[in-house]
Amino acid sequence: MPKELCVCQEIAREQQRINIYSIKRKYGKIMTIVEGIDEKQLDIKELTKSLKSKLACGGTSKGGRIELQGKHRARVREVLVGMGFSPEMIDMR
Numbered sequence: 001m002p003k004e005l006c007v008c009q010e011i012a013r014e015q016q017r018i019n020i021y022s023i024k025r026k027y028g029k030i031m032t033i034v035e036g037i038d039e040k041q042l043d044i045k046e047l048t049k050s051l052k053s054k055l056a057c058g059g060t061s062k063g064g065r066i067e068l069q070g071k072h073r074a075r076v077r078e079v080l081v082g083m084g085f086s087p088e089m090i091d092m093r
Contacts, residue, residue: 016042016085020073021093032073034066034080047083054079 018036025031034051037044048061051068055075059068068076073092081087 016089018080018085018090019093020076020090022071022073029069030071032068032071032076034068034076035064037064037066039064050083051076051079 016037018034020032020034022030022032037047044061044064044066048059048066051066052059055068055070055072057068057070057072059066061067077087077090077092080090
């Protein structure tokens, strides 16, 4: 099947159970963590890159999770929904 007609990415995005939370790191710095994205179905590096550019922050992807510098929980949820992830499958703590 041609890549343009494949809906695998859209289906994979709707079925992901994603957790978004913030933690405090060294020196009182806040990090926003996005967990639950399956690396086998979606390119987590591309997702990290687009989140960093849309939120204007730094970050990385380590161990199957995305770490963003700063407190961006609500904005991350909005951006993920805009990318095609299901809002019911996104949990915020």
